[in-house]
Amino acid sequence: MLRIENLKKVFGRTVALDGLNMTVEQGALYGFVGPNGAGKTTTIKTIIGLLAPDDGRVLVNGLDVSRERSRVMARIGYVPDAFGVYDNLKVSEYMEFFAACYGLTGLKARKRCQMLLGQVGLDDKEDFYVEGLSRGMKQRLCLARALIHNPPVLVMDEPTAGLDPRTRYEFKEILKELQGQGKTILISSHILPELAEICTDIGVVDQGRMVFEGSMDEILAQINVSSPLLISVSGSQQEALKILRSHPEVETISIREEDIVVGFSGDKKDEGALLQTLVEAGVKVYGFVREKGSLESVFMQITDHSGEEVVLIRED
Amino acid sequence: MKINPIYRQESRAGARSFKLPLIILGFNSVLAVVALLYMYSMITQVRLTAEIQYSSFLGLYTFVATVEFVLLLFIIPGLTAGSISGERERQTLELMLTTGMQAADIVVGKLVQGLSTIFLLIVSSFPILGLVFIYGGVTMLDVGRLLLCYVVTAVFLGSAGLFCSAVMRRSTMATVSAYSVMVILTAGTLMVNYLADGLAEMTSVGGEAAGWPLYLLLFNPAATFQTVLSRQMGSESGLGVLFPQLDRIAEMGAAGRYWLPVSMAAQLLLAAAFLWGAVRKTEPSVTRRRRR
Numbered sequence: 001m002l003r004i005e006n007l008k009k010v011f012g013r014t015v016a017l018d019g020l021n022m023t024v025e026q027g028a029l030y031g032f033v034g035p036n037g038a039g040k041t042t043t044i045k046t047i048i049g050l051l052a053p054d055d056g057r058v059l060v061n062g063l064d065v066s067r068e069r070s071r072v073m074a075r076i077g078y079v080p081d082a083f084g085v086y087d088n089l090k091v092s093e094y095m096e097f098f099a100a101c102y103g104l105t106g107l108k109a110r111k112r113c114q115m116l117l118g119q120v121g122l123d124d125k126e127d128f129y130v131e132g133l134s135r136g137m138k139q140r141l142c143l144a145r146a147l148i149h150n151p152p153v154l155v156m157d158e159p160t161a162g163l164d165p166r167t168r169y170e171f172k173e174i175l176k177e178l179q180g181q182g183k184t185i186l187i188s189s190h191i192l193p194e195l196a197e198i199c200t201d202i203g204v205v206d207q208g209r210m211v212f213e214g215s216m217d218e219i220l221a222q223i224n225v226s227s228p229l230l231i232s233v234s235g236s237q238q239e240a241l242k243i244l245r246s247h248p249e250v251e252t253i254s255i256r257e258e259d260i261v262v263g264f265s266g267d268k269k270d271e272g273a274l275l276q277t278l279v280e281a282g283v284k285v286y287g288f289v290r291e292k293g294s295l296e297s298v299f300m301q302i303t304d305h306s307g308e309e310v311v312l313i314r315e316d
Numbered sequence: 317m318k319i320n321p322i323y324r325q326e327s328r329a330g331a332r333s334f335k336l337p338l339i340i341l342g343f344n345s346v347l348a349v350v351a352l353l354y355m356y357s358m359i360t361q362v363r364l365t366a367e368i369q370y371s372s373f374l375g376l377y378t379f380v381a382t383v384e385f386v387l388l389l390f391i392i393p394g395l396t397a398g399s400i401s402g403e404r405e406r407q408t409l410e411l412m413l414t415t416g417m418q419a420a421d422i423v424v425g426k427l428v429q430g431l432s433t434i435f436l437l438i439v440s441s442f443p444i445l446g447l448v449f450i451y452g453g454v455t456m457l458d459v460g461r462l463l464l465c466y467v468v469t470a471v472f473l474g475s476a477g478l479f480c481s482a483v484m485r486r487s488t489m490a491t492v493s494a495y496s497v498m499v500i501l502t503a504g505t506l507m508v509n510y511l512a513d514g515l516a517e518m519t520s521v522g523g524e525a526a527g528w529p530l531y532l533l534l535f536n537p538a539a540t541f542q543t544v545l546s547r548q549m550g551s552e553s554g555l556g557v558l559f560p561q562l563d564r565i566a567e568m569g570a571a572g573r574y575w576l577p578v579s580m581a582a583q584l585l586l587a588a589a590f591l592w593g594a595v596r597k598t599e600p601s602v603t604r605r606r607r608r
Contacts, residue, residue, distance in 0.1 A: 048414050052601040069600075070416065078414045082407040088329045100321035101415035145411070 001026040001184045002047070002153060007056035009042050009208075016042040018208035019056070024186055024201070026152075029179045031195035032188040033299060034205035040188045041081075043205065044157045047186070048078045060153060074102075077146030081158040083138045087131035091122060091141060094130055095148065102149040116144040120174060136167030143174065154178065156187045160194065172198055196295040204299060219295065228252075229262040229271065231278070232287030240283045247274060259287070321417070322425025327432070336433065343387055343437050347444045350383045351376065355447070373451035378545055380448070381462055384441055385469070385541050388434065389502065392470055393494035395433055396477030398487035399426040400598055405487060409598070419599035423591060427471075427478055434470040438463065458548045465544045468580045469537040473498055475587035475594070482597035505532040505539075506559065530568055533559065534575075534582040543576055 002024040009017040017039045024030045034040050045051040047058050049069045058065040060072045086094055095113035099105070104112060117123045120140040125133065133141065139159060146154060160168045168191070176198060179185055189195055195202065202219050204212040212219070233240050237260060244250050244262055249270055252263035264271065275288050330336050354376050362368055400422070403409040412422055448454050477494040484490035512529040533539040539559050546562075565572040 050410055050413060050600045073414055073416065076414070078411070080407060080410060084407045084411045086325070086329065086406070086408065088332060089325070093325075093328065097321055097325045098411070098415060100324065101412060101417045103416055105318075149415075 001028075001061060002186065003059045004043070004047070005056050005059070007043065007046060007058065008054045009039075009046065009051065010054055015208055017046070017053070017056075020205065020208060020210055022203055022210055022213065024184060026184055027179065027182055028201045029175065029185045029199050030187065030201045030203060031199035032186055032203050032205065033190070033192060033195065033295075034188075038205045039208040040205055041157055042208075044155055044186075044188060047155055048076055049073060074149060075151050075153055077149070077151040077154045079139075079142050079146045079154070079156040079159050081161055083135075083142055085130045085138055085141065087129065089130055090126070091117065091128050091130060091133070092126040094141065095145060098145045099148050104148065112148060112150075113144075116147050117141075119147075119177075120144045121170070134167075136163050136170070139163060139167070139171065140174070143171075147178075152183060154183055154185045156185065158188055158190065160189060160191060168194060192295040192299055202295070227291045229264045229274075230256075230287065230289050230291050231260040231262060231285060232258060233260070233278075234284040234286055239281060240278055240285075243278055243281055243283070247277075249274075261291070320421060320425040320428060322412075322422055323428045323432075326425070326429040330429070330433070336436075339391065339433070340437060340440050343391070344440055344444065346387060347380060347384055347441055351380050351444050351447055354379050370451065370453065373448070374453045374549065376451075377445075377448040377454050378549065380445055381545060382541075384438075384445070385466070385538075388437070388466060388469060389473070389498060389537070391437065392430070392434060392473040393477040393480075393498050394491060396426065396430040396474045397481050397491040397494035399430065399478060400481040400594065401484055401487040401490040402481075404485060413598075413600050419595045422598055423478060423482070423594045426481075427474055427591065430474045430477070431470055434474070435467075438466055438470075454548070461544055461548070464580070465537075465541050468583055469541070472537060472583040472587045473501075475590035476501070479590040479594045479597075482594040502536055502538045505536045508532055509559075530564065533562065534579045535586060536579075537583065540576065540579045540583070543579070547576070 002022070004020055004022040007017045007020040007022075009015075020039065020043060022032075022043070032040055032043070042051060046053050047060070047065065049065045049072060052066060060075055063072050063075070065072045086097075089097065092110075092113060095117065096109055099109035099113055114123065114126070117126060120143055122137060122140055122144065125137065130138065130141065143156075143159070146156075160171055163171065172194060175185060175187070179198075179200075187195070187199070196216070199216055201215050202212070203210055231240065231244075237255070240260060241253065244253050244260065249264055249266040250262055251265055252261075254261045264274070266274070271288075271290070275285065278285050278288075358372055358376070361372075400409065403412065403422075409422075413419065445459065473494075476497045477490075480493035480497060481487070481490040484493055509529045509532065539562060542559050543562060562575075565575050568575075570578075
């Protein structure tokens with residue numbers, strides 16, 4: 001549905017995109033994450049045809065954005081990080097204005113606007129001025145606006161930034177509903193736990209390149225591997241630390257209260273072998289478990305540029 | 317009939333705000349006060365001298381028309397200068413560009429909205445301008461020519477304001493630029509002519525500069541306005557108060573013979589160039605690059 005090939009964009013001396021590749025399958029809810037300045041907004045603005053790439057191309061349904069912009073725009077709905085509203089218009093007028101921008105007028109436009117306002121829960125606010133809406137309502141209004149021309153692809157740049165938890169939850173439910181209707185959704189967000197809950201696919205961009213891309217299942221498998229081991233021993237920890245430092249698959253060691261937190265790259269079989277080594281060396285192990293991982297931990301790991309070495313840190 | 321959505325939306329929002337009624341009230345109040353004071357001074361003169369000089373009633377027309385023109389000069393750039401930059405600041409320009417709308421639709425919608433406000437001002441001033449018909453001396457055709465001059469000025473300066481609005485990211489900077497363009501076009505071209513005359517006087521005894529500086533006045537809406545009025549007052553060579561150079565337009569060949577239509581056409585051409593520039597600065601870089 002949406003494919004980006006070797007996208008490059010340079011602003012002066014800053015390389016914003018450095019050969020970015022991305023594939024979003026039809027019907028996917030794709031979480032697009034990355035640290036600040038990684039190139040997320042530049043990528044999104046290239047997808048919606050506001051920025052011209054220096055090299056590479058963006059294909060939506062097989063159509064090149066640079067060559068067939070107007071046809072592509074008819075297939076994309078865009079929700080920016082800012083609301084982009086006219087405070088002096090009523091909710092219905094705002095919707096009808098954008099409907100007219102898409103060439104929809106009259107009764108057809110009014111019915112479509114009413115239906116969308118109902119879908120985002122703003123049907124009772126039609127005659128309210130946009131100025132009087134809360135942040136959450138304004139964001140839902142923006143979402144309704146992006147759906148006016150019934151696009152198969154929805155591109156959203158940090159849509160839940162600055163919203164309270166309840167509004168974020170409601171927004172998430174609307175996205176799930178839209179995905180259920182068969183829409184392909186690309187969502188950029190910093191709120192990773194939220195993405196982990198709703199996304200079917202994840203792409204992590206860093207320094208203008210895609211550093212990880214895959215389904216949530218793939219990333220969850222990686223989460224299990226990347227989460228640290230929590231080892232609890234009774235008595236002195238010195239012997240355990242000595243064994244752990246010399247183990248080839250141990251990447252980091254830190255102490256958290258009574259537990260030893262071990263960054264361990266091995267799989268379940270290696271975990272068993274490590275436990276056996278500790279027990280055979282006489283270490284009294286009474287706890288040995290993988291910490292429950294999160295998308296955040298994977299994100300931190302993927303976008304960490306500090307270099308990897310075995311270190312001992314005391315966590316207070 | 318399909319109405320430009322930008323024009324429709326702006327008209328709706330504009331009709332709700334206090335800004336438009338205040339502008340109309342202020343504009344017509346100034347004109348009315350000027351006209352009534354002028355009439356009062358004429359009547360006082362009649363009382364004192366017991367003589368009625370009907371020619372001085374034409375002065376009422378000249379005076380009111382000039383005040384209206386000066387007011388328009390200051391209102392037009394302000395009406396259009398913040399239009400596109402304002403959308404950019406509100407972050408709605410990007411949204412419009414991701415719809416089926418072209419940059420040209422946005423620019424034209426903004427221009428039409430600005431011009432409709434100006435036309436509203438001009439039409440609302442008809443009763444005051446119509447005072448001159450009480451005494452006669454001015455025909456409907458004269459008033460028609462004057463209105464045409466106002467319309468050309470509105471299109472010209474409105475387009476310049478839109479161009480500044482498309483180029484500048486901030487509305488404040490766009491407004492400052494639009495007023496600067498207006499000052500350059502009116503006072504700037506005049507100053508260049510005065511400077512050229514001064515230099516010619518220094519280099520040759522009693523010499524007057526001719527040639528290219530005079531052509532700059534083709535782009536000066538104030539020079540066009542003065543020519544319209546001076547021809548209506550029956551003097552082909554002009555009033556010559558602000559623009560003594562206009563007395564020499566006969567030296568300019570065809571451009572001089574048809575000064576009014578040529579200057580209006582030149583201003584409309586420059587307006588078209590401003591609009592083209594505004595469209596180019598508004599459209600997304602993808603469209604610009606594809607055209608290249």
